[in-house]
Amino acid sequence: MLHVVKKLYHDSRIRYxxxxGCTTLVNLGLFAVLKGPLGIDYRISNFFSVAAAICFAFVVNKLFVFQSKTSSFTEGFREFIRFVLGRLVTMAVEVGGVPFCVEILHQPEMIAKLETQVIVTVVNYFISKFLVFKSTGGKV
Structure with a gap:
């Protein structure tokens, strides 16, 4: 069993x-807390939960998924900027998609949030792999 887990870990797609999934939990968990107990409007809750998830995702993608090595602060900062710019594109999809699903399609807020997460996750993988962490130590 341990051998299977180690083999799976060597695949960046499995790590991603x-x-x-952990990033999605951060996103959905914070969204639920901000919207629920704190009573913040779902649009504002959505924005802040996505922003927090982007920060979390950069760290885990750099360190664990793509195992990116940078030789200087400047190089790491450039990588972070590319990551954030890529995520801002998908953030627009999510921040616009949730209200679209809620207000136009009349879906429950959490269902709308989950649906947009699927689209965003797939697009983010390709942005990270080919535009952000393109010269990394992680195996495909």
Missing amino acids: LFFG
Whole structure:
């Protein structure tokens, strides 16, 4: 069993799915807390939960998923900027998609949030792999 887990860990796609799931939990958990107990409007809650998830995702994608090595602060900062710019594109999809699903399609807020997460997760993988962490130590 341990051999299977180690083999799976060497595949960046499997690591991305695992840490992407963790990022989704950060996103959905914070969204639920901000919207629920704190009573913040779902649009504002959505924005802040996505922003927090982006920060979390950068760290886990750099360190664990793509195992990116940077030789200087400047190089790491450039990587962070590329990551954030890529995530801002998908953040627009999510921040616009949730209200679209809620207000136009009349879906429950959490269902709308989950649906947009699927789209965003797939697009983010390709942005990270080919535009952000393109010269990394992680195996495909």
